[in-house]
Amino acid sequence: MTPPTFAPRTGAGRLPADVYVLAVISFFVAVGFGVVIPVLPVFARSFGVGQVETGFVVSAFAVMRLVTSPFTGRMIGRAGERTVLAVGILIVAASSAAMGAAQSYEQLLLFRAAGGIGSSMFTVSAMTLLIRSVPDSHRGRATGTFQTGFLIGNMAGPALGGLLAAVSIRAPFYFYAATLVAAALVGLLRLRGPRPTTDPDGAPGTARSDSRPFRQILADSRYQAALVCNFANGWSSLGIRSSLTPVLVVEVLHRDPVWTGLAIAVASVVQTVALRPAGRFVDRVGRRPAMIAGSIIAAVAMLAVAFVPDIWTLILVLCVNALAVSLMGTAPAATVGDIAGPRSGTPVAVFSMASDTGQILGPVLAGVIADRAGIPFAYVTATLLMGLAALASVRMPRRTPTAPPKETVR
Known part of the structure; x- marks a missing residue:
């Protein structure tokens, strides 16, 4: 099969609105994540566990992301990117709120791991939607715009997390849940999904369908x-x-x-x-x-x-x-x-x-x-x-x- 070629740019050369919506969503996700990361090890230690157990809490999120990622593609094929994205974010929101209310180390570990499932759903669906929303010749800029939201959120999150931790060690987890709910709402209300592209002559066309096994x-x-x-x-x-x-x-x-x-x-x-x-x-x-x-x-x-x-x-x-x-x-x-x-x-x-x-x-x-x-x-x-x-x-x-x-x- 002939490899797919680079698609022509659309007439105006602008990135689709969905790219900027996804960047906003990524900012909300990242700022909340940044709020939680500095206090998570301290919160885990408050249950009287050692450094190894604390490390398990930190890594459980990534491990569950890895384990569940193979199934996310199938979910997207059945429910669509926007639905999987919103559900995934809401799962992480529920996980974060539950972590804030955890009364034992075992509960904290379980809720943290559950959040990795939702994170996998969000990450894969967001990137898939990003790929489908732009022609090939826009994809580098689209990816850069999307990742900029993450980086800005990651920079702002830790400082805000320190302020919230001064109020309560559990407050950052509830704040993270709130930012994720906001991100899910933005996705449901503002994302419209991939739309028709244009052919080389500028006439309306349909999204590419040359998917390969x-x-x-x-x-x-x-x-x-x-x-x-x-x-x-x-x-x-x-x-x-x-x-x-x-x-x-x-x-x-x-x-x-x-x-x-x-x-x-x-x-x-x-x-x-x-x-x-x-x-x-x-x-x-x-x-x-x-x-x-x-x-x-x-x-x-x-x-x-x-x-x-x-x-x-x-x-x-x-x-x-x-x-x-x-x-x-x-x-x-x-x-x-x-x-x-x-x-x-x-x-x-x-x-x-x-x-x-x-x-x-x-x-x-x-x-x-x-x-x-x-x-x-x-x-x-x-x-x-x-x-x-x-x-x-x-x-x-x-x-x-x-x-x-x-x-x-x-």
Whole structure:
């Protein structure tokens, strides 16, 4: 079967309204998530458990996301993206409210794990809807816009969580539930679903229907590269960076933990600013160059983090890595959309599982390596995986999308 080609841009060159609605929804989800994360370990410890049990509470969410993702694609096929998205968000809302009312560690663990089911439903349905809502030549910008909502929410959430925790350790969980209900309402009221696109001549057309069997998608070198990139990104940027950088700052650079938050916050700002330009690069220059460049830059940055001499160099290196992550966050997702076509629930679910697996395995295995061989060797694992992602991206066919007219770029 001939691989799907890049679709032409719509006449006006604007992103569909659903993309911005999804960005708003992602902001609500992320700000609530950011509110809860700083207080969750403290709340778990209040039940008299140790660090291992606390770790189970933190990881249960991601584990359930991973376990339930394969079934989400089927749900989307039967109920539609908008319904699955709203139900998934409401499940996480109920989970968060129940966590706030938990009276034992066992209840907290159970409710936290249940939230991962809803999170899987939201993540896969939102990405599937995003893919279906835009033609191929808009997909990089659409993904960047969607992820910008997450990043802004992630930056605002922890600070707000600290203020709410001063009122009550349970207050952030109820606030998270409220933001999720708001996100679900926005989805139900404002999302309209994929609409007709236009053909090359500008005449109204129908949404693409060239869906491919998943076994063919899985055999596609582009999809394989997207999976490797997402796994490597989950392992390094979302896993190792979050678990080892705080230790690096305190034990190697001998700085107060507050510097960890500052370094990551500055890098997050850089990534947020870079997402839209990265999306344009992905749409104009191509997925393959973006994935190769992002993988190589991230590989070098992750290795450099392990050997930084001071906190200011660390901040600089993390900012460079943020530029790579902006490419790694947009190009692989756009690639999946190019390959999968409109019925992309299962391919998107497997793609999401790749990142979740990296986030789960990365901190654990890197922690073992750090304990036995030292922190630098733990960061080397991220460098090796990013190198593997670059090699997988090189195997992709050389295909360049048609550049859109400059005056239509928004």
